[in-house]
Amino acid sequence: MKALTWHGKGDIRCDSVPDPKIEDDRDVVIKVTACAICGSDLHLMGGFMPTMESGDILGHETMGEVMEVGRAATRLKVGDRIVVPFTMSCGECRQCKWGNWSCCERTNPNGKMQAEQFGYPLAGLFGFSHITGGYAGGQAEYLRVPFADVGPLVVPEGLSDEQVLFLSDIFPTAYQAAENCGLKGGETVAIWGAGPVGVLAVKCCLMLGAERVISIDTVPERLALARQAGAETIDFGDDSVQEQLMEMTGGKGPDAVIEAVGMEAHGADTMAQKVSSAVMAATVSMERPFALNQAILACRPGGIVSMPGVYAGQAGPVALGVFMNKGLTLKTGQTHMLRYMKPLLERIENGEIDPSFIISHRSTSLEDGPELYKTFRDKQDGCTKVVLKPHG
Template sequence: MKALTWHGKGDIRCESVPDPKIEDGRDAIIKVTACAICGSDLHLMGGFVPTMESGDVLGHECMGEVVEVGRENSKLKVGDRIVVPFTICCGECRQCKWGNWSLCERSNRNGKLQAEQFGYPGAGLFGYSHVTGGYAGGQAEYIRVPYADVTHLKVPESLTDEQVLFLSDIFPTAWMAAENCEIKPGDTIAVWGCGPVGQLAIRSCFLLGAKRVIAIDTVPERLALAREAGAETIDYAEGKVQETIIELTKGLGPDAVIEAVGMESHGADTMAQSLTSNIMSHTISMERPFALNQAILACRPGGIVSVPGVYVSFSPVAMGAFMNKALTMKTGQTHMLRYMEPLLRRIEKGEIDPSFVITHRATSLEDGPDLYSTFRDKKDGCVKVVMRPHG
C-alpha cells in the first residue's frame, strides 16, 4: 500500500509499505477514506521528536471503513464507518476506567522507554515515534487499529468525512483546552495560535460561554478566520502583545489563556521575548516556548493557563511569573473518548461544522510531501490539509 513515511528532518516521502495485518484478536483493519496533516506532525518533520526511525508511517488523524476485524472484537463489523482517535486505549486499566484515556497504562508497547523520559508511560499514539509505541500512522491507504473495540467512534452516514474527520484529534483537543479554562459567563479568554486547534478552540470557548476571545497570531488568513468567529485579534509580529492585551482588557487581563502553539513557537513581543531569551540563556533546550511564556505573562493573577500545544522535552518556563501570580496550568494529551461522542452530537445538531478549517485537499497521497511543506511554511493560505488516499 501507499503511505507517507518519515526519513529524517525535512524528509517526508510517499512510498510503498507492507499492508497492515491483524496481530491481536481485538484489532481491526481500516481502509482510510480521509486523513489529515496535524500541526504536531510538523514537529516530526522538524526533527524535534526523538525515537523516530526511517520509514515510519506518519499520521494520527484518520477515519475510514472497517475491512477486517479480529476474532475477539465484537464491537465492530466489516463495513462500519469509524473515526480513529489518535490515542490508543485498552478500556480496562485504571486510567481508562477513570476516563483519563490518554494515560492508558497498557497501549504503549514501548512504555518503559517513555517512562525513562516522563516517569510513567502514557497511551500509545498512532504515527508518533517509538517512544509512544511505534505504531504505524493513518496517512496511508490502510491502518491497523489496536484495541479497536475501544479505540473508535462510529459515525453516521448522514455526515461527510470532512465534517467528522477532526473528531480524531483537533476538535476534541480544542474543546478540552477550552473546557480546562473553566469558563464562566462574562469571561475573557486569550488564545495563542490561530492554526486548526486554535481556530476550533476559539469557537469552543464561545460555545462554552466566553464573552470575549482574543486571538494572537501573525498569519493574515488565520487572523481573518479568527475574526469571522467573533474573536478580537492581535498580530504578534507588531511586538506589543502584552501591552495590547492590557489595553483591551482595561488592565484586568484575560481570565484564562490557551497556548495552542507548542514547542516551535516564535517570539516578537518585546517583553516576552526578553523574558524567554533570558531564561534560555541559562539553559539548553531544543524547544522554543515563546508563546507559552507570553501566555503566562498575559494571564491575569489567579487565572488558568491551558496548554494543548505539544512539548516533548525540557522547556525553559517562566516559573517566577507563574508562581507569583498564583496561576493554574492544565494540560495533557486529549482524553479523546471523553469528548468524541458528545462533540459528534454537536456536529449533528448543526452547532458547529469543523470542516471550515480545511483549505487544501488532495485525492492522492503522492501530494503529501509537498503539502507538508506548504502547511509548514503557511504558503497559499494553508490552514488545514485533508487527503483521500483512495481518491
C-alpha cells in the same frame, strides 16, 4: 500500499509499504477514506520528536471503512465507517477506568522507554515515534487499529468525512483546552496560535460561555479564520501583545489563556526575550516556550493557563516566578479522547458546529503529501489545514 513516511528532518516521502494486517484479536483494519496533516506532524518533520526511525508511517488524524475485524473487536463490523482517536486506550487499566484515557497504562508496548523520560508509561499514539509505541500512522491507504473494541467512533449516515474527521484529534483537543479554562460564562479568553486547534478553541470557548475570545497570531490567513470563528485578533508582529491585551480589556487582562502553539514558538517583546528565543531556535534539543511565557505574563492574577500545545522534552526558560506569584493554575495533557468524541459528534449532528471550515487544501493522492507538508509548514498559499483522501 502507499503511505507518507518519515526519513529524517524535513524529509517526508510517499513510499510503497506492506499492507497492514490483523495482529491481535482486538484489531481492525480500515480502508482510509480521509486523513489530515496535523501541526503536531510538523514537529516530527522538524526533527523535534526523539525516537523517530527512517520509514516510519506518519499520521494520527484518520477515519475510514472497516475491512477486517479481529475476533475480540465485536463492537465493530465490516463496512462500519469509523473515526479513529489518535490515542489508544485499553479500557481496563486504572487510568482508563478513571477516564484518563490518554494516560492508559497498557497500550504503549514501549512504555518502559517512555517511563525513563516521563516516569510512567502513557497511551500509545498513532504515527508519533517509538517512544509512544512505534505504531504505524494513518496517512496511508490502509491502517491497523489496535484496541478497536474501545476507541473508534462509528459515524452515522448523513455526515461527510470532512465534517467528522477532526473528531480524531483537533476538535476534542480544542474542546478540552476550552474546558480546562473553567468557564462559567462571561469570561475573556486569550488564545496564542490561530492554527487549527487554536481556531477550533475559539469556537469551543464561545460554546462554553466565554463572552470574548482574543486570538493571537501573525499569519493573515489564520487571523482571518479566527475572526470568522468569532474572535477578536492581535497580530503579535505589530506591537507588544501585553500592551494590546491590557488596552483591549481595560487593564483587567484575560481570565484564562490557551497556549495552542507548543514547542516551536517564535517571537519576543523584549531584547532579553529576543536573545533567549534566538538561542533556543538554534538548539534543536531545547524547546521554545515563548508563547507559553507570553500567556503566563498576560493571564490575570488567579487565572487559568490551558496548554494543549505539544512539548516533547525539556523546554527553555519558563516564567515560573511570574506563574507562582500570580497564583495561576496550569491545566494541560494529551486529550482524553473518549470523553469528548461522542458529545462533540452530537454537536455536529445538531448543526452547532461544522469543523470543516478550517480546511484550505485537499488532495485525492498521497503522492501530493510531501509537498503539502511543506506548504503547511511554511504557511504558503493560505494553507490552514490539509486533508488527504487516499482512494480519491
